[in-house]
Amino acid sequence: MNLISLALMIEMPTIVVLVKQVPDTNAKIAVQGDRVDLSSVKMEMSPYDSFAIETALRHKEAAGGTVTALTIGAAGTEKILKDAKAMGVDNIVRAWDDSWGELDSNALQSVLKESIESLGADTVYCGKSAADTGAGSTGPGLAERLGWSNASNVIGAEFSTDVTVSMPVESGVAKISVPLPAVISCDKGDFKPRKANVKGIMMAKKAQVELMTATAPASSVVVSNHSMPAAKPAGKTFEGGSSASQVVQLLRDEANVL
Amino acid sequence: MTNMIVIAELTKGNVNPSTAELVSAAKAMGGDVTVVVPCTDASIADGVSSYDGVSKVIAVKSDVFAGNDSSGWATALDSAIPAGTILCLATARSKDVGSRLAARRGLSIVQDVVSIEGSNLTSPIYSGKANQTVSVSGDAVVSVRANVFPAVASGSSNEVSVVDASGDVKTAVQEVMHRASARLDVSEANIIISGGRGMGSPANFTHLEAVADTIGAAVGASRAAVDTWDEIPHSMQVGQTGKTVNPNLYIAVGISGAIQHLAGMRSSKYIVAINKDADAPIFQHADYGIVATWEEALPVFQDALSNLLG
Incomplete structure (x- = not known):
């Protein structure tokens, strides 16, 4: 029996990890005019996406198959795909069309659905949210469009014919079996993202980014402006530990929060 | 005028009081407000029936709401609620269910809203380092942060209609490791x-x-x-x-x-x-x-x- 028929027989997963480029989470953000000015801000992969990559690589190590990192973005976003490649994903893909501009969640998820289908994936990992909007809509929204199961805010996973995830629920942490195909959104949890080694970085340099495109419906949600949050009025500062009792009194009498 | 549909937030099987904040958020967007209460026992909708400014209360009864599967929640709610703009609280579960509902209806979703002026919605971005205002045309799903909008007053007596629903549950809970301490998250x-x-x-x-x-x-x-x-x-x-x-x-x-x-x-x-x-x-x-x-x-x-x- 050759390897291909063996692979078909035991149904190895075809895994896609969604990655997004965002501003460095340690960066200061400033607004120029009515838009955030990111011209001098370092861009990086959204931190939760590295947990998604780690989980995807562990899934492949347990069950075989392939891992493809997919981003939606203009050419300037390819560095995060190279970073994903250096961590160990097999393929890197960027979907884009110059007509897209800012996609709302409906348009973005439509593009992702089409891309995932043409990649033939049955398992998608992504960060629980991207560190720019923090919305967290993509995982569950994409799952619904594909008719797949999903789990969000996942902090651990075990792999067999399905994926058993750990996720926080009202009363604690639940172990939940998620049948494939599925979209799994990852939080920072049990898995520490692996560091790229020299060999990985060398391979990433040479790796080709595969390009694809899709059809995006018109956006019905349009960004009209960005603004800085209102500055807080200066508070009261006290010296020395004994002032703590005064602060407790103020919390009761002035702030009314106790 | 569009329908505004508020999905009541469930906490430990009861209606979370922040649901009354969602009603005032819905009124800030304009339109006729319907509150939908996901439940396994319709009596939990009684508290909602006294909210002011609500024209209709629908208790959607289904076993799926005892669990955590977002597909189950979204499909059961989708079968029971009319077209319109949907508001929910920006909690982990409701953001997930809201995302599925939006996708199911081909709508966009705007998450974590903290300010509303008609169809202009503002949410923090970069975890609050800046704010983003978007304008929405047509229906959408909107998740709203707790403790931001005032709660509507009570005193009305709205009729509660009960609808039985079933949902497409895709995942299964194997076990729950309960939090050791009673302390809140x-x-x-x-x-x-x-x-x-x-x-x-x-x-x-x-x-x-x-x-x-x-x-x-x-x-x-x-x-x-x-x-x-x-x-x-x-x-x-x-x-x-x-x-x-x-x-x-x-x-x-x-x-x-x-x-x-x-x-x-x-x-x-x-x-x-x-x-x-x-x-x-x-x-x-x-x-x-x-x-x-x-x-x-x-x-x-x-x-x-x-x-x-x-």
Whole structure:
């Protein structure tokens, strides 16, 4: 029996990890005019996406198959795909069309659905949210469009014919079996993202980014402006530990929060 | 005029009081407000029937609402609620269910809204380092942060119609490891006391726990503390790569106020900072700052709280 028929027989997963480029989470953000000015801000992969990559690589190590990192973005976003490649994903893909501009969640998820289908994936990992909007809509929204199961805010996973995830629920942490195909959104949890080694970085340099495109419906949600949050009025500062009792009194009498 | 549909938030099987905030958010967008109560027992909708400004209450009864599967929730709700703009609370579960509902109906979703002017919705981005205002045309799904909009008054007596629904549940819970302590999670607490690396060791978090138990607070931590000490789990982390919180009172102890941390807690109503370094950035965001070591300040703080509340 050759390897291909063996692979078909035991149904190895075809895994896609969604990655997004965002501003460095340690960066200061400033607004120029009515838009955030990111011209001098370092861009990086959204931190939760590295947990998604780690989980995807562990899934492949347990069950075989392939891992493809997919981003939606203009050419300037390819560095995060190279970073994903250096961590160990097999393929890197960027979907884009110059007509897209800012996609709302409906348009973005439509593009992702089409891309995932043409990649033939049955398992998608992504960060629980991207560190720019923090919305967290993509995982569950994409799952619904594909008719797949999903789990969000996942902090651990075990792999067999399905994926058993750990996720926080009202009363604690639940172990939940998620049948494939599925979209799994990852939080920072049990898995520490692996560091790229020299060999990985060398391979990433040479790796080709595969390009694809899709059809995006018109956006019905349009960004009209960005603004800085209102500055807080200066508070009261006290010296020395004994002032703590005064602060407790103020919390009761002035702030009314106790 | 479009239909505004509010999905009541469920907490431990009952309607969360922030549902009344969702009604005023819906009214700020304009339109006729219907409140939908997901439930296994329709009697929990009784409290909602007294909300002012509501034209209809629908209790959607299904077994799926006893579980956590977002597909089950979304399909059951979708079958029972009319077309319109849908509002839900920006909690982990409702953001998930809302995303599925939006996708199911081919709508867009706007998450974490904190301000509404008609069809212009504002949400924090970069964990609160800036705000983003979007304009929405047509129907959408909108998740709204708790503790931001005023709750509508009660006094009305709206009729409750009960609809039975079934949903497409895709995942199965195998087991739940219950939280060892009865203490609240930072994402659901009205008061949070958090420690940073300035606490010196994870063992010293017991002093924060003692204060927390006195005032019914949750205990949180900075990223520095979570990354330094294995004993401090990520579930406690407040900040841009942890949880974003907006409690009534946030007490930061031994936390310098890195931009990452500030992003996750700056929208707290009142902030108390205890830090020995008078130049720590956290003091610029504190309503009440105490320049002292935690060893000096916390026992006094604890005693004063016990005297006041005990």
